[in-house]
Structures are given as C-alpha cells and as structure tokens.
Amino acid sequence: MPSLPTETDALLGGERPRSRRLSRYLRHDLDPHYGDLLLLFCYIITGLLDSSAVFIWGSFVSMQTGNTVYFGLGLVGSDDDRWIKSGISIASFCLGSLCFAAFHRAFAPRQRWVLCASFIVQLICIIGAALIVTIYRPVRDAPLSWLVLVPLALVAFQSSGQAVTSRVLNYNGLTSVVLTSIYCDLFSHSDFLSPKVIAHVEELRRAGAVVCLLFGTILGGLWAHSSVGMMGALWTAAALKGMIVLAWFGWKAKDGDSDQ
Numbered sequence: 001m002p003s004l005p006t007e008t009d010a011l012l013g014g015e016r017p018r019s020r021r022l023s024r025y026l027r028h029d030l031d032p033h034y035g036d037l038l039l040l041f042c043y044i045i046t047g048l049l050d051s052s053a054v055f056i057w058g059s060f061v062s063m064q065t066g067n068t069v070y071f072g073l074g075l076v077g078s079d080d081d082r083w084i085k086s087g088i089s090i091a092s093f094c095l096g097s098l099c100f101a102a103f104h105r106a107f108a109p110r111q112r113w114v115l116c117a118s119f120i121v122q123l124i125c126i127i128g129a130a131l132i133v134t135i136y137r138p139v140r141d142a143p144l145s146w147l148v149l150v151p152l153a154l155v156a157f158q159s160s161g162q163a164v165t166s167r168v169l170n171y172n173g174l175t176s177v178v179l180t181s182i183y184c185d186l187f188s189h190s191d192f193l194s195p196k197v198i199a200h201v202e203e204l205r206r207a208g209a210v211v212c213l214l215f216g217t218i219l220g221g222l223w224a225h226s227s228v229g230m231m232g233a234l235w236t237a238a239a240l241k242g243m244i245v246l247a248w249f250g251w252k253a254k255d256g257d258s259d260q
Helices: 009-026 035-056 064-075 082-106 112-136 146-168 180-188 195-199 201-224 230-249
Strands: none
Touching: 009 112, 035 146, 035 201, 035 230, 064 082, 082 112, 082 146, 112 146, 112 230, 146 230, 180 201, 195 201, 201 230
C-alpha cells in the first residue's frame, strides 16, 4: 500500500530544486567583461592598506618592490627592524601567490564560487588582522612582536589574491600592486598627447589605476594620522573587500552558461 503524502512533502520537494539551482548558479563561469572595474577598485584597497602600513608598521603590504629595497638595505646593515617586516611581507605575498594560483588552477578559475571563495579568504585575512589590531592596539614604532608581524603577514598574503585574479580575468596590466609599468605604458603611448587617447580603453584603465591608488593612499593617510590608525584602515578595507565578494556573487554569467 503506497504511503500517503504528508504536509511536509511539498516543502522537502521544493528544497532540492532550490539547492540545485543555487549549485548551478555558483558553478556559472563569469563574464570577465567589466571585470577591470573590480580590479581598479582593488587599487583603492591597495593604496589604503599600503599607505597606512608604511606609516604605522614601516613596511608595505602589497607593493613588494619597496619591500625588496628595504630588505636589501637591511642585509647590508640597518639600525631598525624595517627589513625584517619587509622580509615577512615579501614571503607572505609569495606564499599567497602560490596558494591562490594553485586554488584557481585546481578548479574552474572563473566560476562564481571560485572567485567568491578567493575574495572571502582575502576578507577573512583582513578581518583577522583587524581583530588583532583592534583588541591589542599595537602602537606605532612598537617593539617587533607578533602583534605587528601576524597582521602584516595576513594582509600581505591576501593582497596576492588580487594580483592572481588579474591573471585569471586576463587583465594582466591591472595587478593592483604595482604602478611603475603602468606609468611607463601610460606616458609612452603614441596617442598620449592626442585627443585620440580617449578612445583607448587600455589607456583609460591605466589612468584609472593611478587615480584609484592615489585615492586609496589619501584615505589610508587620513586613517594613519587619526586616533584609530591602522584599525580604521583595516576595517575599511574589510568592508570594501566584502563589497567585491557581493559583486562576484551577483556578477553576470558568461553568455550561454546562465541558460544551462
């Protein structure tokens, strides 16, 4: 004798299609078109964190060229511990590049859940650093300790995720961690002094990268000179990174993939 339906059958039956739709939605390959806008947004985060970190911690957390100079100077003799912080930042960034790149290679690199997961990890790293700074309030020029090294390492680790994402989306010029090559390409362009430069999307991206990093740097400088210091910069960066996670979650799927 067949079992009679119960009042919960409709609810249980509705859960499976809903979960399958969510699963398919998260597995959509995202359209990289306009992804450069999010990478430009990452330049604001880079400027915000680097300007605050240099002023308070004495080390960059994203742009590793400056850290390499500090580290090299420390190897030949230095009166401060900046070179140690720079070395930690470089090592963390390199480790992050290895981990984020391996993660994207292991799965479909442009799937919605993969990009969301990558930026969620970055967000968790910033929140972890923000919690340490908020709870223990390490002061500027404090003796070298885990209260500085751990947050610095976490922030440097996550910043590599932005650079890896630029490779995933094929916007190799928008790493969000360097401007030197962008300055060169921007000002050496054959149409730079011509009105025709407005029609070059790549030139507009380069100019946007400079403006966004400068804006983030000013914002970070304001936090660094305020009473909240690094704490304010980190929580602001966490909020901005969370906005990127939400953007990837709602991003347009590649044509044809969303209909599957």
